[in-house]
Amino acid sequence: MHIDARELRSGSVIEGDICIVGAGAAGLSIALEWINSPHKIILLEGGGFEYDEKVQDLYDGKTTGQHYFPLRSARLHYFGGTTGHWAGYCSTMDEIDFQKRDWVPYSGWPITRKDLDPFYARAQENVELGPYEYNLDYWQKKDPDLIPLPLDKNVVWNKIWQFSPPTRFGPKYRKRIEDAKNIQLYTYANLTDIISNENVSAVKQVTVKNHAGKEHTVHAKYFILACGAIQNARILLASNKQAPQGLGNDQGLVGRFFMEHLEIKSGELWLDRPNSMKLYMMDFGRTKMRSELAISAEKQREFKILNGTVSLSPLATARNTRPIIDVWTGKDPRKDIVDLYQNFRKSDHAKPPAGASPIDKAFQLFTRVEQAPNPSSRITLDTEKDSLGMPRSILNWILTPLEKKSIRKIDELIGQQAGLAGVARVKLLEYLWDENDYTWPSFTGGGWHHMGTTRMSEDSKAGVVDADCRVHGIANLYVAGSSCFVTAAAPNPTLTLIALSIRLSDHLKGKLKRH
C-alpha cells in the first residue's frame, strides 16, 4: 500500500512492527524480504516517485579535504534511491577483506566472507545479475574466447565482475511494494529525528516531516536506518535530544571512517602484438561480465598494500575521456549523469581506426583501490540547517599515503608480471613515478561509494553497530547499508550492502519469531 505523507493530517501516528527508513537499494531489499509475512512493515521514503528539487536539496552539504563530488548530487533522494543513477558494476569482496591486516589500521570485520556467501547469492537476484559465479573457469567454459593474459596467478589474478542491467529499484520494485498488503510505503516522509527512551537504550519513535508542513510520528518494534552512509550518520548525529552527542555515538565514532574507492587512471599497458582482450572489455548495457586484474592476498600481505583491482580499456579511447571528478561538478544530478554519459560517448568518437598504430594494442590501467579506514575522514554536522530543520552534513574526505603506495605497487606488480610473461610493458602515470611523493593529482576521484560511517564491531568501543548491524546500546535500532562496512575492499559496494541488508532482515525474522 502507498500513502503520500503530504496528504495525511499533520500529527498522524503511524504504527508497525518494523520501520524501514529509506527506499533505496538497502531499504527496498529488506522490504522485499517481508512481503506476505504476518508482520506490518512501514517503509518511509523521504522523496516521492519522481525527482523533486526541494527534496533533493536536503542532501546539500559542504566538503573539505580531498576534492569531492558535490554532496547534493552524489545521491538521489526519491523512491529507488541512488539506483536511479548507479552503473550496476558488481563483484564480491575477498576473504582477505574481512580479515585483520596489521598493515591496514582499523581493519578486520566481525564476520567473514563465508558468513556473507548465502546472502550474496540472494543479493544477485535483486540486481538481476547472472549466476552466483565469480570464478573465471566457469565463464571460460561458457565462452572460450574469454582468454586471460598469461600472468602468474599467484601474483596477479582475474577478478570477475558482473553487470546489473543496471536495475533501477524504483520502477522495478514499485508495484510489488505497492501491492504488498503488509507493507505501508509512505512517500514524502523524511525522517528528521529519532526519539529514544530516557536512558537511551531503545528507540521510542521517529519524527517525519515534509515540505507540505506536515509532521508525523512513527512507532515500531524495530527501526532500520537505510538512507545511505552520509545520511545514516547525519541522522544519528542530529538525533541528539536524549544523547547530546547523537545516538549510538558514545564513543564519538558516528560519521568517522568515511571511505570511498579511489578510482583513478594509473598507467598504460602496451602489448606488442594483438591479443584477445574480450575478457577485459566492457560495453555498457550489453556486457554481462568481465575481469579486472587483482593482486593475490599473499602479495598484498608481502607488500603491505590495500586491495584493489585494475580495469583495462583501450587507451586511444580512454585518453580522450575527461576525469569524472571534472565532469560530475554540478548540483543537479540529472544534468551530471547526462554529462557523464556524453563524456564517455565523446571519447568513443575520438577513437582512431583500429590497427593504425601501436596505441591500438595499448590499454589504460584504471585502478580502483579501497581506502584505508581513517577516523579523520568523516561526516560532521554543520550549523546550517536544511529546509526541514536538520543540520546539513560536512564531509571531510581524507586520504593516507597507503592508498597511493598501494596503487603504485599494484600497477608495478602487473608491470612486472606482464614483462615476465613477455606480453606487454606497463608505463605508470607521472604522479606515481616518485615513490616518496604522496600528493594526489587533480583528477583523483571516487566512485560515488560512501562507506564506513557507522562501522561494524563486536566491541562497542570500536564500532557503532554490532555484527547484526544493531546500534550498540540501543535495543531496537539497526543500520542497513555500506555505512556498516569496516573496510571498503575493491568492489563497488552495492552488491555487498544488499547482501548485508538481507542478512539483517533474516536476523530480524529470527527475532520476531522468537517473540
Added chain:
Amino acid sequence: MHRKSFINISFMGLAAMAIPLLDCAGRNREIKKSLVPPAFLSRICDAKTIRGIGVAYTSRFPVQAREDLLMDLLLADEAGQEPARPSGETVTASFLEKKIQNDFTTGNTVVMNGWILSVTEAQQAALFSIMTS
C-alpha cells in the same frame, strides 16, 4: 742489428698488431649494434621514447653513462661477471631475451620515465641513447 732493419721489423710488427685491433674494434661495433635498441620496447614505442628512457637511466646511474661499460654490463652473464661475447645478432638477441626474462623473475627491474622495465632493457635504452646522440 742495423738500425734500419730494426725500424722495418718494428713497423711490420706494429702493422701485424694493428690488423687484429682494427678487427676487434669492428667486431665490437657489430656487437654494440646488436645490443640496441631494446627489442620489446622498439615494438611498442618510437626511438625518441627509448632515448628518453636511456637518458633517464644514465642520469640516475651516471657512472654507467659509458658505451664500453654498458656493453660489458649487457654482455655479462647472469652472475654479472665475465662478459660473454656472443657471435651473431641472433645469439645476442636470445642472450638478452633470457637476461630480461631473468630480470623480471628476480625483480631486477627499474622504473624509468614511468616504464616498468628489466634493468637489462633499461641499459639497452641507455646504450641506444648514447650511440644515437
